[in-house]
Amino acid sequence: MIEVKDLMFKYPKAKEKTLKELNFKIDKGEIFGFLGPSGAGKSTTQKILIGILKDYLGSVKILGKEIINWNTDFYEKIGVSFELPNLYHKLTALENLDFVKSFYSGKKEDSKKLLEMVGLEKNADVKVSKYSKGMKMRLNFVRAFIHNPDIVFFDEPTSGLDPLNAKNIKNIIMEKKHQGKTIFLTTHNMTVADELCDRVAFIVDGEIKLIDSPKKLKIEHGKRNIKVEYIDKNKFQEKDFALKGIGYNDEYIKLLREKEIKTIHTQEATLEDIFVQTTGRKLL
Amino acid sequence: MKKIISLSYNDFRNVLREPMLIMLLIGPVAMTLAIRYLIPILTNLTSEYFDLTEYYPLIGGSVVLFIPMLIGMLIGFILLDERDDSIFLMLIVTPLGRKGYLIYRTLFPAILSIIFSVILLPLIGIVKVSFIEVIAISLLASLEAPVTALLLAGIANNKVEGLAISKGLGIFLIIPIIAYFMKSPWKIIGGVIPYYWPFNAIVAGNQGNDSFWLYIIGGFIVEILILIWLVNRYEKKAA
Numbered sequence A: 001m002i003e004v005k006d007l008m009f010k011y012p013k014a015k016e017k018t019l020k021e022l023n024f025k026i027d028k029g030e031i032f033g034f035l036g037p038s039g040a041g042k043s044t045t046q047k048i049l050i051g052i053l054k055d056y057l058g059s060v061k062i063l064g065k066e067i068i069n070w071n072t073d074f075y076e077k078i079g080v081s082f083e084l085p086n087l088y089h090k091l092t093a094l095e096n097l098d099f100v101k102s103f104y105s106g107k108k109e110d111s112k113k114l115l116e117m118v119g120l121e122k123n124a125d126v127k128v129s130k131y132s133k134g135m136k137m138r139l140n141f142v143r144a145f146i147h148n149p150d151i152v153f154f155d156e157p158t159s160g161l162d163p164l165n166a167k168n169i170k171n172i173i174m175e176k177k178h179q180g181k182t183i184f185l186t187t188h189n190m191t192v193a194d195e196l197c198d199r200v201a202f203i204v205d206g207e208i209k210l211i212d213s214p215k216k217l218k219i220e221h222g223k224r225n226i227k228v229e230y231i232d233k234n235k236f237q238e239k240d241f242a243l244k245g246i247g248y249n250d251e252y253i254k255l256l257r258e259k260e261i262k263t264i265h266t267q268e269a270t271l272e273d274i275f276v277q278t279t280g281r282k283l284l
Numbered sequence B: 001m002k003k004i005i006s007l008s009y010n011d012f013r014n015v016l017r018e019p020m021l022i023m024l025l026i027g028p029v030a031m032t033l034a035i036r037y038l039i040p041i042l043t044n045l046t047s048e049y050f051d052l053t054e055y056y057p058l059i060g061g062s063v064v065l066f067i068p069m070l071i072g073m074l075i076g077f078i079l080l081d082e083r084d085d086s087i088f089l090m091l092i093v094t095p096l097g098r099k100g101y102l103i104y105r106t107l108f109p110a111i112l113s114i115i116f117s118v119i120l121l122p123l124i125g126i127v128k129v130s131f132i133e134v135i136a137i138s139l140l141a142s143l144e145a146p147v148t149a150l151l152l153a154g155i156a157n158n159k160v161e162g163l164a165i166s167k168g169l170g171i172f173l174i175i176p177i178i179a180y181f182m183k184s185p186w187k188i189i190g191g192v193i194p195y196y197w198p199f200n201a202i203v204a205g206n207q208g209n210d211s212f213w214l215y216i217i218g219g220f221i222v223e224i225l226i227l228i229w230l231v232n233r234y235e236k237k238a239a
Helices: A042-049 A093-101 A111-117 A133-143 A163-178 A190-196 A214-221 A250-258 A271-279 B002-016 B019-046 B052-084 B087-092 B097-124 B131-142 B144-155 B159-168 B170-181 B185-192 B196-206 B211-238
Strands: A002-009 A019-026 A031-035 A057-062 A078-081 A151-155 A182-187 A199-204 A207-212 A225-232 A235-242 A260-266
Touching: A002 A042, A019 A042, A019 A207, A031 A042, A031 A163, A031 A190, A042 A057, A042 A151, A042 A182, A078 A133, A093 A111, A093 A133, A093 B002, A111 A133, A133 A163, A163 A182, A163 A190, A182 A190, A190 A214, A190 A271, A199 A214, A199 A271, A207 A214, A207 A271, A214 A271, A225 A250, A235 A250, B002 B019, B002 B052, B002 B097, B019 B052, B019 B097, B052 B087, B052 B097, B052 B131, B052 B144, B052 B159, B052 B170, B052 B196, B087 B097, B097 B131, B097 B144, B097 B211, B131 B144, B131 B196, B131 B211, B144 B159, B144 B211, B159 B170, B170 B185, B170 B196, B185 B196, B185 B211, B196 B211
Parallel strands: A031 A182, A031 A199, A078 A151, A151 A182
Antiparallel strands: A002 A019, A002 A057, A199 A207, A225 A235, A225 A260
16 A cells, blocks of 8 residues: 655755655555654655655655655545644534535545544534534544545544543544554554554654564563562562463462462563664653 | 635635624725715815815725735635644645645635626726726736735734734835825836736726736736745745
């Protein structure tokens, strides 16, 4: 669906290249996470992929066609939801959706159904100026699906949302993946990336340091250990055990039998730990 | 065509929801009617002291400038709203595209201004120009609407600044009027101000002067050049 080869980009007045030889490929039905700290080149890459920045070097093929060769039909195929909501404040949610919908020609979604998906159906006829930040984010998010696009780009889709709504947004993304949509997710939220993405790319200073599936990364970079927390002499204690041969580890089994166990966890690395390890940089 | 209807319907809807913008929309009509009915009364009242009819071309010329200027401000404020809310970014990733948006935003104020001018100029009643001349002046003056809109949206960083600048735009009305009273050939310098040309065209047209078409043609060249520059500038600032 998306094929990027040796992508380079430099802003006219910048001294250094913002993007240095990016290479990646995204398949149909995949959720691909683009992770990195602010200023790493995430937004620039997304702007190139959605056809806003055109004077790049290298090749960017979307749906088999180089992006500069696409005309505005391209936008029938892709949906975009930017980080900051872009909405008409004087219009209601329904008017906002219907207005944008009028530009598309193919099969379209029912505006009211979209509002229902993000729990805004009761506020469909309320002006967006009366919306809270989270409500605007949800409306902005769901608008990206209005023309039933094949590829959808999201920039920090859960930022500013309460946990319940964030969970709902993540569920919608997963549901769309199962319908065969390809999703490009830009974020610096590692938990979101971990929960949703089939693969993630770590980008720092305009370079991709690593591309892999979160699950594989966590296992590879994790310690092969189990940490047990238990109560002993009225105090919290913890102890690590090697995973290898754990079933024959007498000390471990004795502990399980004799002490009051509070938690048992395998020690996979978090995506955040791996990011810091591989890039030497912190997020944010 | 469907997209244009949708965009203009949306513009009108946005205008009708903000009192300040409604004022800008009815401003040209109110001004035309005021001049048509109040100026003759004023002329009678002042006839003992001086002859106001001498200044009719000047008054008529101001209306010619005022119509596109008010419409330009109207669209300028819409542009500022659209930029404050990052609407530009959202619209250029629809099939409308960047080009479609910029063309619409340039042509819509011009067309709106032509419609207003063609209807309102004959209603002023105090200047004598032929129908062909009304059309020519309306077409030329209509370019001022996108010029004003893009100037406003190009200079102002937000709506509050836009309000301040819209008041300052009045200076552009004053320059052609000062030039009107100047005898020196150097008054042509006023020609860098786009408003200079349609103003002088109506003055020349009223006097049955041949220079009418010179002002029309000169005006088109100057205004189109300024417009191209402003569109490029706006595109860079908005994206």
